[in-house]
Amino acid sequence: MKLIFEKSRAGRRAARLPQPANLAPAPELPAALRRADPPRLPELPENEIVRHFTELTTRNFGIDTGFYPLGSCTMKYNPRVNERVAALPGFRDLHPHQEDEASQGALELMHDLQEMLAEITALDAVSLQPAAGSQGELTGLMLMRAFFADRGEGDRRRKVVVADTAHGTNPASVTMAGYELVKVETDPRGNIDLDDLRTKVDEETAGLMLTNPSTLGLFDEHIEEIARMFHEVGSLLYYDGANLNAVCGISRPGDMGFDIVHINLHKTFSQPHGGGGPGGGPIAVRRQLEPYLPVPAVVRDGKRFRLDYDRPKSIGKVRAFTGPFGVFVRSYAFILAWGRELKTMSEHAVLNANYLLARLKGVYELPFDRLCMHEFVLSARGLKREHGITALDVAKRLMDYGFHPPTIYFPLIVPEALMIEPTETETKETLDAFADAMLAIAREAAEQPELLKEAPHGRSVQRLDEVKAARRAVVRYRFGDHPDPAAEPSAPAPAEAPKGV
Ligand SMILES: Cc1ncc(COP(=O)(O)O)c(C=O)c1O
Numbered sequence: 001m002k003l004i005f006e007k008s009r010a011g012r013r014a015a016r017l018p019q020p021a022n023l024a025p026a027p028e029l030p031a032a033l034r035r036a037d038p039p040r041l042p043e044l045p046e047n048e049i050v051r052h053f054t055e056l057t058t059r060n061f062g063i064d065t066g067f068y069p070l071g072s073c074t075m076k077y078n079p080r081v082n083e084r085v086a087a088l089p090g091f092r093d094l095h096p097h098q099e100d101e102a103s104q105g106a107l108e109l110m111h112d113l114q115e116m117l118a119e120i121t122a123l124d125a126v127s128l129q130p131a132a133g134s135q136g137e138l139t140g141l142m143l144m145r146a147f148f149a150d151r152g153e154g155d156r157r158r159k160v161v162v163a164d165t166a167h168g169t170n171p172a173s174v175t176m177a178g179y180e181l182v183k184v185e186t187d188p189r190g191n192i193d194l195d196d197l198r199t200k201v202d203e204e205t206a207g208l209m210l211t212n213p214s215t216l217g218l219f220d221e222h223i224e225e226i227a228r229m230f231h232e233v234g235s236l237l238y239y240d241g242a243n244l245n246a247v248c249g250i251s252r253p254g255d256m257g258f259d260i261v262h263i264n265l266h267k268t269f270s271q272p273h274g275g276g277g278p279g280g281g282p283i284a285v286r287r288q289l290e291p292y293l294p295v296p297a298v299v300r301d302g303k304r305f306r307l308d309y310d311r312p313k314s315i316g317k318v319r320a321f322t323g324p325f326g327v328f329v330r331s332y333a334f335i336l337a338w339g340r341e342l343k344t345m346s347e348h349a350v351l352n353a354n355y356l357l358a359r360l361k362g363v364y365e366l367p368f369d370r371l372c373m374h375e376f377v378l379s380a381r382g383l384k385r386e387h388g389i390t391a392l393d394v395a396k397r398l399m400d401y402g403f404h405p406p407t408i409y410f411p412l413i414v415p416e417a418l419m420i421e422p423t424e425t426e427t428k429e430t431l432d433a434f435a436d437a438m439l440a441i442a443r444e445a446a447e448q449p450e451l452l453k454e455a456p457h458g459r460s461v462q463r464l465d466e467v468k469a470a471r472r473a474v475v476r477y478r479f480g481d482h483p484d485p486a487a488e489p490s491a492p493a494p495a496e497a498p499k500g501v
Helices: 044-056 080-086 098-122 133-150 169-176 195-196 225-233 285-294 327-358 381-387 391-400 428-449 451-454 468-472
Strands: 124-129 159-163 182-186 205-210 236-241 260-263 284-285 295-299 304-308 375-379 417-420
Touching: 080 327, 098 124, 098 260, 098 284, 098 295, 098 304, 098 327, 124 285, 133 169, 133 205, 133 236, 133 260, 133 284, 133 285, 159 169, 169 182, 195 225, 205 225, 225 236, 236 417, 260 381, 284 285, 327 375, 327 428, 381 428, 391 417, 391 428, 391 451, 428 451
Parallel strands: 159 182, 159 205, 205 236, 236 260
Antiparallel strands: 124 284, 260 284, 295 304, 375 417
């Protein structure tokens, strides 16, 4: 497919605007600030623009296109009604600088959402400000620092313990927050290894960062003992709430002993996401940490709501205004729609994952053989050993069957990992079709391994050089490297290969 610049021809236009007779004179700009040449914008008729972008959309895969079992990412279907609610003019057109008196509805929604999240996490105070889980992590660790600094323990408490199954953002956040990272290992049942942990928790520990259920999809069987161990030495427990979809209304991080939690609104509630955004990563904390939360806080005075900046111990702002408001509206609508049945959502997510696990575990290896929560991790190491087929080959072949591949090679402690998260929104027929495809691929691995090595066969691109793409990404069209086809209309353009070739 050509770039839109390559389709451009000089003088082609989508629309011509009438020039008003009394056009105001161009503003006087200093010559040094004026551009010497007009920008090289693509010139195309409207139908070609529509076709170009429509063609691009057909090369994408999303939850609206098909099953998307990307482990850890919780790619669930987002009900359309939430889009309608977020697009109500009172929400959509609200200016972030609107005064409190004229934004009572929006402030009330944010205040209610804070209370709902406090209830779901069993904690006392919430800030909606962080824009993603990872930003919530950094915010939570900044709260930890502010808390210990205030108690005169900032210099002593330098270490944060992170499980070896952790999502990559956890160690990154620890380092960004200026802490020393201490890694703790996983035991043969997929829990934190308590013996290893005991050697790593002391008076210098600021806290633990853990997701429960873990990225293995397993609920830690010793969570209460772990919480006790950290609290006994005065440390705090941080809950990476990215896996909250497994436990809503069933178990609560505050009850497990956690002091700080981030919630990925886009994963647990409702928000179309993927490829890094857009999301929301609110932070919930115990009362003792509330003074440090970002400003402004959304507070209630009787029947009125307002933004409160008067928080002298606050860590400050972590994002513009009050956070990603559209995400709040969708999540609020989603939680209200489930109401007291929110628990059913998590139960179905867990049931769907266990159903798929039961269908696949005889054929793919299961490193930690337990009932799973909302996701599970298989290993393709048996296929690799016997047929030279890797997790990557399985993932690429799944695309030929019309499915988005699961997460692969994560968590790092599982060789040839295939991390599958079906979510609660899929039907049994879809789960069966996916399981059938996985089983068929395992048979193909034995009978026609070359089919998998060259997969995908039916997509617009086959295997990409992912290392080169990551290390030498070309994200900019450099005009200097390309002749301007618009300036050379006589040169016949080469015929374009049809999609799929
Ligand atoms: C376990 C876990 N922690 C943290 C994150 C980071 O969240 P975000 O992508 O919103 O920054 C993710 C994202 O998938 C995750 O799965």
